[in-house]
Amino acid sequence: MIPNPDSTARAASTAKVSHRILIVEDEEVLAFGVRDALRHAGHEPQVCHNGKTALEMLQRDSFDLVVLDLMLPGMSGLDLLRALRQHNHKLRVVILTAMSSEADVVRGFEAGADDYVPKPFSPRELLARVEAQFRRVEKEDSQSPQIQLPGGNLVDLARLEVIGGGKVVPLTPREGDILDYLVRNRHRVVTREDLLQDVWHYRNPNIETRTVDIHIVGLRRKIEPDPANPTLIQTVRGKGYRWFS
Numbered sequence: 001m002i003p004n005p006d007s008t009a010r011a012a013s014t015a016k017v018s019h020r021i022l023i024v025e026d027e028e029v030l031a032f033g034v035r036d037a038l039r040h041a042g043h044e045p046q047v048c049h050n051g052k053t054a055l056e057m058l059q060r061d062s063f064d065l066v067v068l069d070l071m072l073p074g075m076s077g078l079d080l081l082r083a084l085r086q087h088n089h090k091l092r093v094v095i096l097t098a099m100s101s102e103a104d105v106v107r108g109f110e111a112g113a114d115d116y117v118p119k120p121f122s123p124r125e126l127l128a129r130v131e132a133q134f135r136r137v138e139k140e141d142s143q144s145p146q147i148q149l150p151g152g153n154l155v156d157l158a159r160l161e162v163i164g165g166g167k168v169v170p171l172t173p174r175e176g177d178i179l180d181y182l183v184r185n186r187h188r189v190v191t192r193e194d195l196l197q198d199v200w201h202y203r204n205p206n207i208e209t210r211t212v213d214i215h216i217v218g219l220r221r222k223i224e225p226d227p228a229n230p231t232l233i234q235t236v237r238g239k240g241y242r243w244f245s
């Protein structure tokens with residue numbers, strides 16, 4: 001069937017954000033049921049049936065959330081979670097467990113789970129829990145009020161202040177916006193044109209690129225441990241800037 005262009009456009013404009021989800025579950029029927037429900041909701045799920053491979057996938061690729069069974073062959077879900085949390089604190093993890101005694105649930109949270117769903121469950125119930133996690137992330141991201149910097153300084157974007165070493169240094173609203181933009185786009189290099197377009201809202205970002213550099217210098221003076229050798233806002237030669245983490 002040829003899709004009606006009107007309905008396709010409408011579907012795209014109302015589509016929710018798609019998230020990459022790893023389902024770690026050794027019961028195949030259950031894993032594929034969860035996968036289908038998540039896919040139907042517009043996400044991009046992948047299935048893995050054992051803990052060791054899952055850990056490798058998580059270290060290799062970027063995911064937004066993991067649906068994690070606890071009773072797995074080889075490496076258990078809890079061991080996987082503990083290993084994962086040694087270097088990744090942001091990834092959301094929802095555990096699935098038939099072991100839903102209070103002690104098991106507490107152990108799961110202690111290991112770094114964000115939520116748990118006791119078995120048996122319906123795919124719709126799980127989907128609701130997963131979507132709740134994404135709403136929380138969205139809310140936290142949209143607030144992004146404080147950024148903890150290496151070296152102990154704290155940036156409060158709501159108050160436009162850099163706090164540390166017994167001092168409070170004010171940021172200009174523009175500096176706050178630049179910093180916020182760099183942090184939100186930490187996964188990529190941000191060009192001067194990006195900043196002029198998205199922070200300054202210039203229509204023709206091909207001019208005035210020096211404006212960006214001047215502001216970056218000012219911002220570095222306030223947040224960098226050593227502004228002459230910046231490590232937080234890194235210059236990517238010929239391209240632009242990149243937030244360090």
Ligand code: CA
Nearest residue numbers: 026069071072
């Ligand atoms: Ca299992």
